[in-house]
Amino acid sequence: MVSKGPSLLRLTNKKRILRFLREHSVSSRQDIAKALKLSKNTVSLIVEQLIREGKVREMGLDETSHVGRPRIKLSIVSESMTAVGIWVKKREAQYQVIDYSSRAMEKGCVEIDGEDPEKCLEQLQQLSLHLQSKYETLLGIGIGIPGLVDPYQGIVHYSSHLGWEQVPVKARLQGALRVPVRVLNNVKAASLFHFHLGKKRNSSLFYLRMDEGVGGSFIDQNGIFFGSSWTAGEIGHLSVEDHGPLCRCGKKGCLETLVSVPAIVRKLEEDLRQPLNIRRADELRTFVAETADASMAKVLRETGHYLGQIIPSIIHFFDPERIIIDTPLDQVQEFRQAVLESASRRTLKHSFDQVEIRFLFDPQSAVAGAAQAIIFQHESYPGEDETQVKNQGSSDR
Numbered sequence: 406m407v408s409k410g411p412s413l414l415r416l417t418n419k420k421r422i423l424r425f426l427r428e429h430s431v432s433s434r435q436d437i438a439k440a441l442k443l444s445k446n447t448v449s450l451i452v453e454q455l456i457r458e459g460k461v462r463e464m465g466l467d468e469t470s471h472v473g474r475p476r477i478k479l480s481i482v483s484e485s486m487t488a489v490g491i492w493v494k495k496r497e498a499q500y501q502v503i504d505y506s507s508r509a510m511e512k513g514c515v516e517i518d519g520e521d522p523e524k525c526l527e528q529l530q531q532l533s534l535h536l537q538s539k540y541e542t543l544l545g546i547g548i549g550i551p552g553l554v555d556p557y558q559g560i561v562h563y564s565s566h567l568g569w570e571q572v573p574v575k576a577r578l579q580g581a582l583r584v585p586v587r588v589l590n591n592v593k594a595a596s597l598f599h600f601h602l603g604k605k606r607n608s609s610l611f612y613l614r615m616d617e618g619v620g621g622s623f624i625d626q627n628g629i630f631f632g633s634s635w636t637a638g639e640i641g642h643l644s645v646e647d648h649g650p651l652c653r654c655g656k657k658g659c660l661e662t663l664v665s666v667p668a669i670v671r672k673l674e675e676d677l678r679q680p681l682n683i684r685r686a687d688e689l690r691t692f693v694a695e696t697a698d699a700s701m702a703k704v705l706r707e708t709g710h711y712l713g714q715i716i717p718s719i720i721h722f723f724d725p726e727r728i729i730i731d732t733p734l735d736q737v738q739e740f741r742q743a744v745l746e747s748a749s750r751r752t753l754k755h756s757f758d759q760v761e762i763r764f765l766f767d768p769q770s771a772v773a774g775a776a777q778a779i780i781f782q783h784e785s786y787p788g789e790d791e792t793q794v795k796n797q798g799s800s801d802r
């Protein structure tokens with residue numbers, strides 16, 4: 406076994422302390438030493454270094470502790486480290502800059518040519534260079550892209566949604582930037598955000614997103630499950646209707662052709678016999694909230710029925726503690742009921758009763774998750790798998 410040198414060990418401990426402080430907001434040298442099983446001397450030396458670097462600050466004495474000597478409260482200087490998340494869509498790229506406590510410092514959106522990889526990479530490079538020069542404290546740039554993405558190499562192997570094949574995104578962007586670039590599937594990035602938000606240790610989550618496309622991601626304390634060809638969770642291309650519409654992937658009746666935002670809008674336009682001019686998920690959400698129509702309710706029930714058909718596979722394959730369905734139809738009673746009825750009919754009763762299914766609409770989660778992936782990567786240390794991002798602080802391996 407190769408022994409870790411003192412500097413490597415020190416770097417590892419520094420990252421563990423940084424992670425502990427991020428997760429606990431306020432702590433003390435004594436509490437850190439106890440929680441991470443480190444000597445007080447080791448913790449003191451590293452904390453002094455972090456204070457000198459401007460990443461940690463002292464917050465005065467902790468008046469609530471009555472045992473032993475008074476403790477000095479410590480906290481992360483959140484704005485001393487920032488991360489950028491970018492979410493690539495067909496016509497636009499949303500971006501967000503977050504501080505080390507995941508608070509948004511800046512949000513924005515730029516027009517891009519998502520279906521032209523060459524142009525799109527050029528536009529992403531411009532955006533990244535702009536944000537890199539604006540934020541000196543930047544730790545890196547996380548990019549969420551729909552499709553089969555190898556997060557190690559940063560290659561998009563296939564994106565039916567954007568029409569990309571074998572696009573080496575990371576290699577193209579990294580050369581022009583001084584900060585690290587990380588590329589991952591946008592739905593997997595969003596799952597990272599929601600898993601972390603839940604703060605439920607040892608829980609497992611299947612996150613499902615209905616947007617321009619449809620995708621899913623399984624995540625637990627071991628990190629995101631990518632599978633062997635980056636396909637794990639790609640439920641959008643499960644066929645649920647043998648004679649259904651032709652999908653961009655070449656197959657028929659994929660879930661994406663029935664429950665994605667463009668699919669729902671197309672169906673509503675047919676049934677309501679009028680053009681709706683709806684492109685985005687939030688526009689669809691507003692439209693269904695403001696419209697009362699019997700044939701619309703029927704379309705939304707059907708949509709729920711189709712989605713409900715794949716929930717049993719998720720439960721039986723992954724057995725997650727929670728399923729989050731991120732959808733612009735989160736407030737539509739007919740849709741929610743249809744999903745749950747369709748799912749419960751096909752799932753073992755015990756299993757269905759155990760899983761918590763939540764509907765919500767969170768258009769920012771993919772971009773926030775892509776930025777958080779940078780923070781988690783910054784805290785990962787040699788020997789840890791950087792890509793299967795760990796969310797737990799107690800890694801004593």
Ligand SMILES: [Zn+2]
Pocket residue numbers: 641642652653654655656659661
């Ligand atoms: Zn398909």
